[in-house]
Amino acid sequence: MPDTASDATLTPDPESTAAPAPARRRGLAIGLALSLVAVVALAVPLALLASARSAWEGQNADLRDHVESLTDEISDQNARIAELEQTEAQLETLKKEYSSAVNQGAQGTELVEELEDIADAYDTCIEAQQEHFDVLRNSELYVESSIDESERSIIDFCDEVSAAYRDFREKHG
Amino acid sequence: MAERRRLGVAALAVAAGVALAACAPLAPPPYATPTPVEATATASSADGFTDSERIALRVWAISCDAYRNGTAWMLDETHAVTNRHVVRDTTLIQLTDYQGREYRVASAEYSTEDDLALITIDGTFPEAATIGEEEPAIGDDLTVSGYALGGPLASVTGPYVDLRVNDLDPTGAEIYYLRLLAREGNSGSPVTDAAGDVVGVVFSSDGEKYAGAVTLPRLEAFLADDAERTEVDASC
Numbered sequence: 001m002p003d004t005a006s007d008a009t010l011t012p013d014p015e016s017t018a019a020p021a022p023a024r025r026r027g028l029a030i031g032l033a034l035s036l037v038a039v040v041a042l043a044v045p046l047a048l049l050a051s052a053r054s055a056w057e058g059q060n061a062d063l064r065d066h067v068e069s070l071t072d073e074i075s076d077q078n079a080r081i082a083e084l085e086q087t088e089a090q091l092e093t094l095k096k097e098y099s100s101a102v103n104q105g106a107q108g109t110e111l112v113e114e115l116e117d118i119a120d121a122y123d124t125c126i127e128a129q130q131e132h133f134d135v136l137r138n139s140e141l142y143v144e145s146s147i148d149e150s151e152r153s154i155i156d157f158c159d160e161v162s163a164a165y166r167d168f169r170e171k172h173g
Numbered sequence: 174m175a176e177r178r179r180l181g182v183a184a185l186a187v188a189a190g191v192a193l194a195a196c197a198p199l200a201p202p203p204y205a206t207p208t209p210v211e212a213t214a215t216a217s218s219a220d221g222f223t224d225s226e227r228i229a230l231r232v233w234a235i236s237c238d239a240y241r242n243g244t245a246w247m248l249d250e251t252h253a254v255t256n257r258h259v260v261r262d263t264t265l266i267q268l269t270d271y272q273g274r275e276y277r278v279a280s281a282e283y284s285t286e287d288d289l290a291l292i293t294i295d296g297t298f299p300e301a302a303t304i305g306e307e308e309p310a311i312g313d314d315l316t317v318s319g320y321a322l323g324g325p326l327a328s329v330t331g332p333y334v335d336l337r338v339n340d341l342d343p344t345g346a347e348i349y350y351l352r353l354l355a356r357e358g359n360s361g362s363p364v365t366d367a368a369g370d371v372v373g374v375v376f377s378s379d380g381e382k383y384a385g386a387v388t389l390p391r392l393e394a395f396l397a398d399d400a401e402r403t404e405v406d407a408s409c
Contacts, residue, residue, distance in 0.1 A: 088221075095221040096325070102273040103231070103324035110233050110267070110323075114240060 111172055118165050125158040222271055225318040225365040226326055228302050230270055232361060233323070234263040237409035244319030246363040246371065248304075248396065250297040255361030256376045257283035260290045264407045268294065271326050282402040287346060287387050288376040289395045290361075291402065302363060304396075305370035308389045309333045309349070317355055317375050317384065319362030329353045331384075339385065341377060348385045349373050355384035 132154055135142055225246070230253055232243035243259035245268060253268065260266055260281045268276040276294045283290035309315055311333055318328040331353025339348045355362065355378040364373035364386045373386035387395075394400060 091221040096327075099271065099325035099327070102269075102271065103320070103326070105273050106231055106233070106269045106275075107323060110240070113235075 114168060118161065118168060121157075121161040121164065125154070125161050128154045128157065222326075223316075223318065223328065224300070224369045225302070225316060225363050225371070226271055226328060228298075228300050229318045229320070229326060229363065230268045230276070231320040231324055231326070232259055233267045233269075234260060235265040236261075236263045242320065242323040242358040243360045244358065244362040244375075245292055246318075246361070247298045247301050248291075249301045250299075251294055253292040253294060253298075254363075254374060254392075254396075255290050255292060256374065257288045257290045258376070259361050260292065260405050262409075263405060264409060266292065268292070270298070281405040283405065284395050285401060285403055287391045287395055288341075289374060289387055289392065290405070291395075302371045303369065304393070305366055305368070305372040305389055309366055309372050311335060313366060315349075315351055315353075315372065315386075316365045317351070317353060317359060317362045317386075318365070319355075319359040319375065321354075321356040321358045323358050329355070334383070336388070339377075341385075346388065346391045348377075349388055351375075351384045351386060352382055353384055354378075354380075354382065356380060359384070 132151060135147060135150065139147060228247040230245040230247065232241070232245050232255055234241040234243065241259055241263070243255055245253040245255035245259075248254050261283055263281075266278040266281060268278060270276070276296065276298065279293045279295045281290055281292045313333050314330050315333050316328050316330045318326070320326055331351055333349055334352050335350040336347050337350050339345050349364065349372075351364070355375050357378075357380075359375050359378065362375040363371045364375055366372050371392075372389045374392060375384055375386050377385035395402075
């Protein structure tokens, strides 16, 4: 009679040999399900990422176009600024020349007036000398000291006129 | 168990592959844009002359013993400001603007306290100065527009160095001390700030580096309606 315990040990239990197959299938199914969930879970953000990338690239392209357009605009503006600066420099030169010409006109009027004043003073000097010659010709009619004083004053006056003319020439050439 | 791990690894590999595909190199970002050049300061009018230059007048005056050159500037359409020492004891004052237009002087009066004078012209002048509302701060760049040595019209700019005692009148009001070259003929020139507002009047210079100017408060006091002024006596 065989030992039942030994039989139990040696003979596989029909239930225990049948159990692993469904368990594996269940495990496989769970594994597949989890993988699917993981794939779907990853696929959603990846799809969003891909969409964002596409949008970013589109936006990037737009921005690049915009930058190129702005760069062209800036180049044009820089060229215009350079032209304006050149024009401004020319305007500055013209302004100086204009001011100089205007000033020469004003100075010319003044120089004429100054020269007329000097010429008038020379006239006065000559008249005074002529009068003095008359005085000298008729010196007996005048007090001698007053003749000397008059002569001195005429000489001083005429010297001043000459000095004024010298100053004028030194100042204005 | 090992098969389950393999499946998990495979799923992760697929996911990683998809993720790496999404992380493919992107287009380069926009490149740096060029920096625009800075525009230089421009004149405030189309003709190239600044406001302070357009209101500046060339003064030529005859006193009893000398000819004088100076500068004046239009306060309003009939009044011009200059220095007392430009118009005092003169028998004739001639005014010419930057375009060569001449203006006849109807009368002139001066301050007894400061080196300032007010000229009234016949007719009207098309432009006028704007008087500043605030005094300049030390270090501010100020511009003097006038007819140095009798012209031509020119502007010079330099910093306001200090408020100091007037060496020509130690008991008088303090003056603005400016580091710029003003010369004979600049007397009476407007001193303008960066906004183009008149903040002083040049009246002295060392002929090299520094110039003195009547301050804004003293100018305002002189221009006040009730200010005491003396008429220029045109007789020698």
